[in-house]
Amino acid sequence: MNRILLCKSAITAVLILLILIPLHLVGNAVQDRKHFREEAVHSVWQSYAGQQTLTGPVLVLPYKEILRVADNSDPKRPNATVLQAEALQVLAFPKTLRINGEVTPSERYRGIHKVLVYEMQSRWQGTIELPDPGALPKSAGHVGFEVGQPYIAIGISDTRGLMAAPTFELDGKPLKLEQGVRLKSLTQGLHAEIDLPPVKAAKPGLDGRSAQAQRVVPFSLTLPLLGAQSLAFAPVADQNDIALTSAWRHPSFDGDFLPRTRTVDAQGFRSNWSVTSYNTKVRGQLAGTGDGMLETVSVTLIDPVNIYLQAERAVKYGALFVLLTFAGFFMFELVKRLRIHPIQYLLVGLALAVFFLLLLSLSEHIAFALAYLAASAACIGLLGFYLSFVLQSWRRGLAFAALLTVLYGALYGLLLSEDNALMLGSLLLFVILAAIMVMTRRIDWYAAGAAWQPLRDKSAADAPAVQS
Template structure:
């Protein structure tokens, strides 16, 4: 009776189901390895960010006006009578934001390596021009009643989240005067910590004269900035416009404000932003010290040079279909066994399933050295060739082995289609499963499974001593 059970169709199906579940164990281990390698790449990116430059947040030029507020307070005795007055002062800063700001820039991608991992960086070469409106120091708000304001020499400040990314010294011209940047200026307190982390240019010469004469201050600024993957710009002007181009064909636009116009082609991208201070809280955030030199809490518009094919994300998506692939390949082997009246041992099924599982490991290893499509082609070709040779012997003929290998090659082709079409992956995956099930049902719609099982059992019993 045990021999009859062992050779029955239902028993063989149960063994294949159990084997498929067992093969999910190495697939899960390969998935864990992919996550580990992806984590190692993220660590490499963080190390490069610490030693070279990280993602950049740019706060375009604004004027910082240091001032002293003076007032008098009455002194009273224990009876509440006024005995005199005492003068008090405190030093503060006031921010003046540009009226207009126009940014024209290009992002040139570059790759850097940490071990076997490559990390994407960019060089942002920008030209900025804008204008500060006429400013009256008397408009500075007072915190004390009856106080007077004594304004000092203003500074032009440029906020950069990681100063190590500055590519040379920015060239600044304000009201026709060439100004020189320095890293630190006196008079900035803890509240202005993010300003202390930027660069500053004290007004001098013609710029200071124009400021003192209550004139508008036009400015131009040329800037080179290196960053890692993402560039964020805070729109602090009354009217901020930006035009950024790059030869990188896989951008990702994000932040609080998306590009109003954008064009992405295989030759790169071209994007425009137009942001009004009426719809942005960036000014208030800068005044209150939100974000800081390393903070990304500011309302910004962002552009990221994303990887078109992240090999670890693609490998993770691929291995998620591993259980389905193993099941489909074992099902195909079972159909050959059933209709060709052959005998395949569970060990043979196990070896075939392991070869499918190892395809995903081979894909991961090769994708770290080759382009993803090249790694996929090599891994799939190796797997299909191995199965063709193996099944030519197991199924008793090269035609059968070739037809089985062609079925596996079709599955690999379908999987690559799923991976390449990320937006339609779910639809294509559902259609693949439905199609395979439909083919199986149509091919076996006239099969008498009871008769086939009895015939198989009888045949197998006659071959058993």
């Protein structure tokens, strides 16, 4: 291969590597702006309310079991015993739980950053079996029980989101909810002390119901709540039926259980979950015998246009843009026998890198599509004007601008079609490679680069040999 052609190829490769530096800096800028947005989101959450996870209601019956255990403190009394109290609790979960919630989304701003929040009005209904203090399990060495105050626990991951005082009724009687959940497996929430009916009230009645059935009582809860981004419910009942409706058209159902039915259209979404206690281990997690986060049904209100994610994906294609543009320059030099200086390569590469910075900055203030259109139009116009002089023809400058327009259009298609990005990108690369191979099919690579030889070398090579 011609040494000049080899040298030119090496210089072009080095220039491509140099352009990767500003592209990397633009990528860092995207990450910084993304981090600033996350700080703005959490700042709004701190003064509004954060992601909400709702658990319950759970009836808790605390008690102490008095046990007689061996006393090994004195070796002279091998048969000595001592009384010991062990703190325990019984958790009674609902038999049925029906939740109907209406989620109203809204937006809050922190600087230029938009944060999605919501208000929820919900109605909870179900039945729960009251525990019998006289039927507590007895351990070895049992002496007696000390039964504490039973209460209803309702877990709310961020109680600052309570818009108004919730109302709770058990067996038709209103209960006073107080702050504090009292259950170690839950961090925040509410509780209400209750009085269990005496055991004698659970005798079979005239209607023929069993004593156990008579202790199954209805409950209801009205819970108005503020939150941000996501809303989750822990399915604690034997049978859980949860229905949510909202005007938001971009939900993501990303909990441990997908809805049985869901509808997403221009009016918003409607979703219904049906989960039984056989499907979940949330009861063991609440009792402290399970591990990990509580299993939940969940919906997240997502922003369909995440400008930082799309800008990050766009920057990843930056190296490909530079490579294709420089390859086009290289082909022009070979086919049209032009001489393009490395500084001109470098300026064009920097213009391509600036496009991604323009895209990031503009998309924070206007719609992403308009930002992409404005940034690409500015860069294509600049490069078309500049290349009409570099390539020594305004037609060539327009042709190169048209090729850049196709590339920017293809990149936008890749950004919009995330699921098909790999396939579309592969097809694009194949088409470009095929076009380069067709254009260079007749080039004699051993003789290529003659146009770049210095004039004195070409004159000496073309001069006729002198015979002695």
